[in-house]
Amino acid sequence: MPITVDSRFPDATTTGRLRTEHGETWYRVTGELTPGEGPAPLVVLHGGPGAAHNYTLMMANLSADGRAVVHYDQLGCGESTHRPDAPADFWTVELFVAELRALVEHLGIGDRFHLLGQSWGGMLAPEVVLADERGVLSLTICDSPASMALWLSAANALREELPADVQQTLLRHEEAGTTDSPEYLEAMQVFYDRHVCRVVPNPPEVTDSFAQIEEEPTVYHTMNGPSEFHVVGTLKEWSVAERVGGIRVPTLVVAGAHDEARPEVWAPFVDGIPGAVSHVFPESSHMPHVEEPEAFQQVVGDFLRAHDGGAR
Incomplete structure (x- = not known):
């Protein structure tokens, strides 16, 4: 079922806020939510942690076949409640699962x-x-590692391919603790242009997410660290690799050929989840939904349509 993708993305049909004990979670729905009828809705979990939903908005085009697409800002970023004074142990995987x-x-x-x-x-x-797993019809994993140890190993390998002067600049500032230096940020951008988003200059929705991290870095710095390849936060020891065999929902794993998420970081998903399938986008890095939007729409859209059956 070929689908034509607009050059941008559709406007939200509705927006709203969910109030919980931890604050407010802002959400955006493209299309009409009709529980139990038609194509099942898709819920999009953005990255970061703390990057906000903006850079994933091209995925709203997956509503073209009549399914609703739900974006939201996880607690601590974007339009949701910010908690800059929260202790590091507030920001847990369990918090975001419950959200x-x-x-x-x-x-x-x-x-x-x-x-x-x-x-x-x-x-x-x-x-x-x-x-x-209640209610989850399918799982799509995009550009993601099964463990931070694998992610760091891949990031170090990619860093070694950067120009020598860029590597030296990165290392010097990381050792000095001056990763907020404009020189460090400039060197970091060399890596990002190769392995994060190869559409340069980045589209506005992508720069919006980067800008929001710069403005409110609490979650990103606490859980990850100062950059994609310098992970010193609370997720440093995170791994799901040894547990993925317990996932029983249909699973698609996608990545870009130039992705910072190299094949070895997502292989445990494909190898460990029963029946999991994968797809690599040849012209993309970490954002195939931005870099090859038509192909992304087709691959993911076909997968969703194939699993629009009843509730689990």
């Missing part, structure tokens, strides 16, 4: 929905399924 489950129940789709996670979102999505 997702509360949101789908609030929207009335908790018994039938597809789940897609990009980058950190693709680390979170398997945790959601392992904690409670």
Whole structure:
């Protein structure tokens, strides 16, 4: 079923806020939520942690076949409640798993929905399924590692391919603790242009997410660190690799050929999840939904349509 993708993405049909004990979670729905009828809604988990939903907005085009697409900002970023004074141990995987489950129940789709996670979102999505697979028709993991140890190993290998002066600049500032230096940020951009988003200059929705991390870095710095390849935060020891065999929902794993998420970082998903399938986008890095939007729409859209059956 070929689908034509607009050069941008559709406007939100509705927006709203879910209030919980931890604050407010802002959400955006493209299309009409009709629980139990038609194509099942897709819920998108953004990356970061703390990157906000903006850079994933091209995925709203997956509503073209009549399914609703739900974006939201996880707690601590974007339009949701910011908690800059929260202690490091507030920001846990369990917090974000509970937030997702509360949101789908609030929207009335908790018994039938597809789940897609990009980058950190693709680390979170398997945790959601392992904690409670109720209502999850399928799982799509985009550009994500099964463990931070694998991610760091891949990042170090890619760093070694950077120009020598760029490597030296990165290392010098990391050792000095001056990763907020403009020189470090300039060197970091060399890596990002190769392995994060190869559409340069980046589209506005992508720069919006980067800008929001710069403005409110609490979650990203606490859980990850100062950059994609210098992970010193609370997720440094995270792994789901040894647990993915417990995932029983249909699973698609996608990545870009130039992705910072190299094949070895997502191989445990494909090897360990029963029946999992994968696809690599040849012209993309970490954001195939931005870099090859038509192909992304087709691959992911076909997968979702194939698993639009009843609730689990």
